[in-house]
Amino acid sequence: MSQTDFKTYTEHVESGKTLGNDDATGGIREFAAVNQVNAHEKGLSYSQGIRRYKIALVYCFCVSLGAMLNGLDGSIQGQVISIPTFRKAFGYQSNGQYIVPASWQSAWSGGQRAVTMIAALFAGALADRIGRRNTLYIACIVSIGSVFMLVFAPPGSFAMILVGRMVNGAASALFNCIAASYTSELSPLPIRGLTTGGLNIWIVGGQLTAAGVTYACGTRNDNWAWRIPLAVQWSVPALMLLTLPFIPESPWHLVRKGKMEEARKALVRLYWLSGDDVDQHLARIDEVVLLEAHNKDNGTGTYLDLFRRTNLRRTIVVAVVFMCQEFAGVQFVLGFSTYFFQLAGFPVAQSFKLNIGTLSLAFVGNLIGLSLINRVGRRRLFIVGMCTCAADCLGLAICSMIPGQAALWGQASFTMIYMLAFQSGIGPVAYALVGELGSAKLRAKTVGWGMAVHNTSVGTTQVILPYLVNPDQANLKGKVGWIFFGVAVVGAIWAYFFVPETAHRNIDELDELFARGIPARKFHKTELGLDRSAAFETEI
Template structure:
């Protein structure tokens, strides 16, 4: 279901030939029985398609991938609801205590709820790899949906002054959210043709942002109520997501990659017939492509255990899948976006208006995602991520500069750079991170690589969230916007890492990505590498 870059059609005279013991020069079939012609023919089906043509031709595959991304949308909705209800007066009345003249929810419980949710999501994402490899992608999502329905029940019927009940409900629901996020990326990578893989996998980030936006609007709309339904309604709305997901799983096909690995070839063919419906593509050919790719990975002694993530060339792939999320934290995403309302209030906006600006900033984030997804198959993953890192790093430094400049203009500058950061982040490293970690792994280890990426994301985001208040709050280091200097400096190192280690995977089939990693092609030369039909690899040093 994938196609190689157009440059793979013929060898160019100025190319550098890479000779390695693993190179294959035997014709259409290797000594081990791999049918190279199948891989080439399956790739050729999509070779000349533009993104627009591929979106129409493979509309069924896109529809299935986007539908399962509803789980990622719920993940964004849940995280924003959980933090947003604290701003609702009736929630503070029911769950807080009187401090001076106002009801306040203790910082200890706020940290406890947030930390428990983070741990729950980490555990859910990490367990998704093993569960999905055992019972399949569909049933993994179904388990998450059923558990989420019960967890929402616990939160909806929250009793006053029972913070432990909320802790319990949030942790369980967060487990499902981690599972949903992992499965959205996993499924999108496995059902999407190469020409659309960047859009469907990177689109997971868009669905997360959409969930955050919807949750913020719901909290704002309910915040004026004085009864307990002001916070119960936002919890109840979450039921919509797992119910729709559960009903949709009746018609959603299972991942053909999972089915082939389980030896269920007839079911895999039926799944491909659904995925490729209306495209005119040959399901039998794509089934053989999957079979040959999995067989090719087995020749590389590829296994599916957790320890295999850190063996051989898989170690490099696992580190890349982890570092795209670490780089996001190095570029200050938790600092800038987590304190956007704070910067708006500094600029002189009233709290209510600052909150509305926060909603506007999330709307800007969706615009950024559209820009990123519209360009990811043209500019590529590496280009967008690298320049996105530069933009976010520079933005943090400019925030830091504004923080030491006196006057109202500088405060307005901090608010403006917050919105610019949102646009830069969401059109670059935000969606591309989800794309890279979903497609960088081998087919055999995809579920576990994605699960590991979710875990790393949660760990580093949690650490930064804990540290930030100590750097920013007036009763601690009181650095305020000067924290931009810190993340601006750290972001430089993340940008350097991106340049040297994040490869370009645009237009590469699963077997081609395997081949380039097995031959240890450097990240900077991935886009220049040409893989011929006999699997001989050349690097065109003059290619752009």
């Protein structure tokens, strides 16, 4: 497309006219750019996509770095309580030991989860209003300030820790939501599974870093034993601030704002060295945005539209996918792995090393999952992951019923196997599905909704687990595996009927599949025509 043609094209778009040949009612009937881009991207393999779109891949990974704060924050906040100098600084002495008041522990955890959930809900609206990059800048500033409060909180200042954790939780929610929506928008089809599912590998990387730093610093005899692990969280916003000036704004956001020239410049940067026609990509984005603008299902793009018409189905799937992720037992295994290692007879120091080893297996599992996410598909990988986690919880539960050292070793082994299995399937796939299932117009809000449900599920599980496991409560220990086995089986059955296959489908194709009410198990084999608008009830 020449510069003259491009100028004519942008004037045509900004005048509010549609692309393609209009029918008698003014409806959009031809989507040349959509069809051409779809055909081109579907002709590329996974490895070809990585090589061709390496620049877009780098941009997506830079934005996903913010998700590392989720892993760091969630792990460090829990692990610092095990550090003796922290318990001395914020606890009271009882029977020769320092104990952090349970009321404040609950307030820290519950307060942070509540704020994180609220921030996730507002993240989508904020990103749609001011843009993805500006939202990330806000998250960086908020995180730096909150970590400052945590690191330099004087001993005994419980309220300062509470405020710091709540504010940092809000920043973490912004990072997660923007990373999921940004990677979904910017990624060409062959690498979309890698970039959206790759969000989880940054979270696991944060958890692994937290475990290593806490282990290295926890034996110090001063307050820096807990301040250093908390200060490590500064690394995320600091690195983000260094990279954000070089990261382009989402062209999808710019097109919706009518900033066609800026959108084209962003696409030039994204598709640099790929050989793709950026004007064709720009036309394709505009065609999809115009179609969705006229689709009654999307309404005016408010949160209420998530629960209307065909969007309700997407919203439910996004929510239950994240609920399955938590209720399959990951918080139980992740939170009590060190405990099971100690039951198996390992010394305390050795059990913490094994916990680091377990998280290393989780990291490897993510790499396996990301290598299979296109080849095997999201749907199959998720269902197999649910079944594998169910089988693992069953094995752990059976071992808990058998006396003897061998059974204790079995429980410890199943915790390690679980993390490998979970992170090979459910872990990365859930983030890929959440980033892909929302319509283009409601994507940021759909992601925010999903993250809010995720945080609610995590908080619910963390509140219930101590009552099931603690010796002064139900004292079920490994027998909790029976509960998670049952829930995981139900989740696997639900996934078979309701989780659609999103691999190898672009956003306009997914819109049509949902609009036509295609059953989830038939998404991957349903053939679509070239006339996208015929599938929708429009307002034009």
